[in-house]
């Protein structure tokens with residue numbers, strides 16, 4: 001069949017797809033519109049996609065989109081929560097994108113007993129990326145690659161991990177918030193993200209009073225900004241305006 005080779009995707013979705021390596025079967029958890037599975041087949045990244053969602057509305061729109069692209073043979077749609085509806089041994093790579101970090105963590109935790117070294121996870125949390133990183137480091141996952149993608153005023157963090165079973169010692173929490181891989185790589189968007197978060201903290205610090213809980217929060221934010229300053233210096237990644 002003669003097919004288009006690609007669609008125009010958002011920068012965020014392009015970033016996620018750029019972490020994928022060709023393989024046999026990829027699962028897209030919480031597929032919503034079905035853009036990711038269709039793109040994976042269009043680009044010949046895999047032979048088979050299992051796409052899941054917990055809501056019938058998104059599943060219906062994914063089904064319509066997959067039908068329109070005539071990809072019913074290559075893409076299976078399953079209804080259910082997280083990784084529950086599929087057999088872990090069928091899947092090489094899991095993509096879990098566009099959801100909260102703690103929800104992504106819970107989905108992986110639910111199947112942690114069945115995760116093995118043949119599984120790759122590509123994760124794009126919309127928040128709590130630090131909590132998700134911490135969970136992964138402390139549960140035997142190894143970080144293979146990371147990206148930050150900026151769309152408008154949003155910085156989207158995304159990472160690829162594999163399970164090795166080697167549990168790392170707890171890191172300084174700053175390295176769960178700001179990726180060691182991107183720090184080493186001196187990623188310009190990471191420098192921008194650190195300075196952006198510092199400027200938000202700075203505004204909050206100015207608005208907080210010097211009494212009670214507000215005073216404690218203020219001191220904590222000042223300490224945090226000092227730590228971020230040190231990170232910019234240590235890795236020589238300060239962005240000059």
Ligand SMILES: C[S@@+](CC[C@H](N)C(=O)[O-])C[C@H]1O[C@@H](n2cnc3c(N)ncnc32)[C@H](O)[C@@H]1O
Pocket residue numbers: 029030031032033052053054055058080081082096097098099
């Ligand atoms: C914001 S969309 C993200 C869609 C797509 N993954 C992306 O990155 O563009 C989140 C989707 O996850 C689905 N979802 C939420 N909780 C889920 C769960 N526990 N299991 C499976 N899907 C879930 C929602 O129904 C929704 O379609």
